[in-house]
Amino acid sequence: MTQQTDVVVVGGGQAGLAAGYHLRRQGLDFVILDADPAPGGSWQHMWDSLHLFSPAEHSSLPGRLMPAQAGETYPDAGHVVDYLTDYQKRYDLPVQHGTHVEAVRRDGERLLVDADTGTWRAQAVISATGTWSRPFLPAVPGRSTFAGRQLHTVNYRSPADFAGQRVIVVGGGNSGTQIAADLALDGRVEVTWATQRPPRFLADDIDGRALFDVATARRRALEEGRTDTGGVASLGDIVAVPPVRAARDAGLLSAKPLFAQLTATGFRWADGSQSDADAIIWCTGFRPALAHLAPLNLRDARGHIPTDGTRALGEPRLHLLGYGDWTGPASATLIGVGRPARDAARQVAELLR
Template identity: 85%
Template sequence: MTQHTDVVVVGGGQSGLAAGYHLRRQGLDFVILDAEAAQGGSWQHMWDSLHLFSPAEHSSLPGRLMPAQAGETYPDAGHVVDYLTDYEKRYDLPVQHGTRVDAVRRNGERLLVEADSGTWRARAVISATGTWTRPFFPAVPGRGLFTGRHLHTVNYRSPADFADQHVIVVGGGNSGAQIAADLALDGNVNVTWVAQRPPRFLPNDIDGRALFDVATSRRRALDAGHTDTGGVASLGDIVAVPPVRAARDAGHLHAKPMFAQLSADGVRWDDGSQSDAEAIVWCTGFRPALAHLSPLNLRRARGHILTDGTRALGEPRLHLLGYGDWTGPASATLIGVGRPARDAAHEIAGSL
């Protein structure tokens, strides 16, 4: 059976919920289709020790401040899941969990959204599927030879899974630093951290609040035709959250240059030496999860779709939300997604 609505939102994580909040304020009929069986988006799958970069009051979706977490300056992932669950219920957002969208197609004046539970005809679609389901593994010589465990950020949970093992953590960004710190501070894991280039730690007083302000200022400058200041990337790569700071100050976070290739038992370095390892954790980023949009033939380099704000240039009935700065300044963050979600809802309401 085919159902009809004004807007289908694909994805019920933080971006989809922010979109729902603003669509409701615009008086539009909409549904949110979410592949996850439970509330909380990708936050329910994060590693055990993960904490936000920002205090709760600076990590909120539109309309509802995140409450502080007792005993924590920076809330953990479980607290975020609780907040998103409460947010969905508080605003009675029409989220259909456990519903996977397979394709979005043009269908005359409507877009046809094909899901495993049925089909929707919509006047507009907001894609808010994020990147968590598309982990990126770089092409490394010998990758198929390694007989140990290959994991990505999405598979890592805690140091307890690697007791008395040698683990190589690959990646010079926040995830790589945090997971390397988590393993090193445990004391029962031998950790080697590697990165393509020397990691750059942000000053200790820089957290998500400052990063959001920097990203927003950069976008305003670019929109005004001013010189690109480089934004967050000009400041550094890694937020010095307390565990990272502790591991760094204890001398545990000295990243080695990237190894030359993998072997059956570990890695080989440029000088020909070998390091055995039981596991490699690839903290090498993600790509946007946009397979459901393939029938629209909109994707360009690195999987991106050209946009004007959140609106797809090749399909004006489609908006993309929460994938990164190319869909709004800091739009992949809790605090950053509110503004582009509002803009998308306003634009959709105006077009309808």
């Protein structure tokens, strides 16, 4: 059965909900199709100790401030899930959970969105599927020979799963640093932290509030034709949240250069020495989950979909939201997705009218 609507939003996490809020304000008919069976987006799949970088009042979607969490300056992932659940309910956003979108394709003046529950015929599509469902694993020599357990950030939950084991955490970003700190502070795990380059910690007084201000200043500079400030990347890679500071100050976060290759029982360093490991946690990032857009044939030679803001250059009826700076500065954050969501909804409304 084919159903009709003005706009289909693919993905019901924070970006999809922000899009829904602004589409409602534009008076458009829309539906949000989300693969997860419950609200909360990727936050419901995070590890147990994860907290936001910013206080609640600086971590809000448009129209609704996130309430503070009792006893916590920086809310945990469960609090974010509760907030997104309430946000969806408060604005009565038409989210169909447990719906997997398989393809978006052209059909004359409309776009067809094929899902496992049926097909939608829409005048425009906003893709907001994020990256969590597409973890990236690097092609490290010997990876297939390692006999221990290998998992990605998406699979990590708590140190209890690795009690008494030797674990190597690979990755010098925020996820790798936080997971290495989580394991090291627990005391039951022998942790090796390996990074491709020396880790760069931000100053201890910098959190998500400052990072958003820096990203906003860079966007304004670029829009006004001024010199690129470099944005957040110019300051460092790692936000020193309290657990990271505690592990660092206790001497538990000493990064080693990335190993040369994996072996059946562990890894070999560049100098030829070897170490054993029971498990490897790859905190090596993600790629945009865009397989559903393949029928539109929009990727360039780098596998990227060129955009003007959020609008796909090769298909003006398609907007991409929440994948990172290439679809809007800080658009992969709670507080940062509001502006590009507003712009996308406005442009869709102008297109339809």
